[in-house]
Amino acid sequence: MLNEILESNQFILLMALLLIISVLVTKFSTRLGVPSLVLFIGVGMLVGSDGLNIIYFDNATIAQLIGIIALVVILFEGGLQTQWTKIKPVLPSALTMATSGVLVTTGIVAVASKYMLGISWLEGLLLGSIVGSTDAAAVFAVLKDKNIKGNIKSMLEAESGSNDPMAMFLTLSFIQLITQDQAGIGSLIWSFFWQMGIGLLCGLIIGKVGSLSINRINLDSSGLYPLFGLAFAFSAYSITALMDASGLLAVYTAALVIGNSELTYRHSIVRFNEGFAWMAQIVMFVILGLFVFPAELFQWNYLINGLLVSTVLIFIARPLAVYLNLLKSQYNNKEKLFLSWAGLRGAVPIVLSIFPMLAGVEGSQVMFNVVFFVVLTSTLVQGSTITFMSSKLGLEGEAKERSMHSLELISIGKTNVEMIEYDVTSKNKIIGETLECITLPDNALINAIIRDNEIITPNGQTVIKEHDTLYILVSRKSKQKLIKVLEKDTDTL
Structure with a gap:
């Protein structure tokens, strides 16, 4: 019985080492x-x-x-x-x-x-x-x-x-x-x-x-x-x-x-x-x-x-x-x-x-x-x-843009509310506008802005700039309306 337990432990250790080695391998594969x-x-x-x-x-x-x-x-x-x-x-x-x-x-x-x-x-x-x-x-x-x-x-x-x-x-x-x-x-x-x-x-x-x-x-x-x-x-x-x-x-x-x-x-x-x-x-x-x-x-x-x-x-x-x-x-x-x-x-x-x-x-x-x-x-x-x-062959694309994410917070998991993470790009219409001029849907609030790796506490006079990351608290029923507001771009003007 003891030998079987030891063999099981050795196998688990071996699997752990293989996973660690394989994950580290991904780091070196790019360089190689x-x-x-x-x-x-x-x-x-x-x-x-x-x-x-x-x-x-x-x-x-x-x-x-x-x-x-x-x-x-x-x-x-x-x-x-x-x-x-x-x-x-x-x-x-x-x-x-x-x-x-x-x-x-x-x-x-x-x-x-x-x-x-x-x-x-x-x-x-x-x-x-x-x-x-x-x-x-x-x-x-x-x-x-x-x-x-x-x-x-x-x-x-x-x-x-x-x-x-x-x-x-x-x-x-x-x-x-x-x-x-x-x-x-x-x-x-x-x-x-x-x-x-x-x-x-x-x-x-x-x-x-x-x-x-x-x-x-x-x-x-x-x-x-x-x-x-x-x-x-x-x-x-x-x-x-x-x-x-x-x-x-x-x-x-x-x-x-x-x-x-x-x-x-x-x-x-x-x-x-x-x-x-x-x-x-x-x-x-x-x-x-x-x-x-x-x-x-x-x-x-x-x-x-x-x-x-x-x-x-x-x-x-x-x-x-x-x-x-x-x-x-x-x-x-x-x-x-x-x-x-x-x-x-x-x-x-x-x-x-x-x-x-x-x-x-x-x-x-x-x-x-x-x-x-x-x-x-x-x-x-x-x-x-x-x-x-x-x-x-000249087939390189534009720099990849991060997509909008929804950050599900455990503390609000049962309240039908989500925290949206949104990256502002050069195409967004909201660039240059103050928060008080942006018509957000009901039950949506911009809680924080990340700019140049620093956090900004927003107020009505805060101006949106390119490359800002917005954190917006929104109810799920208003999420689609929020997306439409955020994703209006200069091409639609």
Whole structure:
């Protein structure tokens, strides 16, 4: 009994050390110019059996389960922070890339794999479908703090958030064709429309129910609201998956609905999920690093095969998919070139490459090693040069402006009152006006102003200046009126 307790304590200590090391790694990744996701994988490989031999892990079922759970958390966080007004203009292009773009990429990689690796057509199509989609975890993590032109960034985020279901559908379909002779093309076509249609419908319904529930329930602690919101993400995935539909599409759709609704405790919900998504990424990539055996992976045949597939994917398949599917879009050649280069591969292909293992597909271990090398190459080469490419192509956006936040104070949590944090920009009409000249709605009061890192106690004669941060106490019923007053800009004059 004592030995079991000691082993449990040692395991908990090890997990704590891994988390600390992984979080510190994110600090150094920026200085090194290497995406933190690669370093997370490196941490897993370091403590694995071929490294320091601290942890031995080869359970494909657990790796897949952890990967799916992490993807749900990451997609939910990405959807919460995606503004509908920004992705709406690029949605047709994003959906085209999420469906037809994945098909084109799959087909080109399949042809290359057939002749370069000497595998069958179905195996080539399976490999192509596994690496066919860009990865939400990689794209959200790499682009989060990058100053890239707005519509390009929105396009990449919308595509990566919506193309995972297509890649998963193709992967499972080709596994079925390989392992079951009776699987027909007609049934697969019906399965596609069922999975996407039901996934979208369930996401919309659960998202609407989730946003209404969050706003109407009166919980004793504000810390419960983020957990309550996250519960709808897992509900969306599990309910939809049990209906043999796309759970990942349902999660992202539900997150879009919830994130673009008027939410109580929005700031707490978003901040919690942001931190939890980081933890999910860390755990997922460390686990995937543990699942890899470097001594087996870094053999010449895997290195050469992985390099060949990576070259085709990065320099042929992805660019052709972008240029063919966005032929009549609003994007110019420089923007298409950047979209081609920013098609990062990450955790999703690695998680999908575990599916053939669980299905007993012959040569699945070889396929996993090739996919892992492809992901490593994509993240290292493409992920570390995103900023450089955007600068060279002249696609850097305007300086990021902080969005308005709602600071939920525990002491007023049950009074339907919120503290709004608002950053004044050069476009705001209220610049140069005194507080007594600003017509605020009833039940709204500016309590404090932060200017040049100093706090100012406002009065009627206080003049609003650019870059001021306003803290405004407002009742929830007057919040929308306040937003309209604050967001009037000089363009509307």
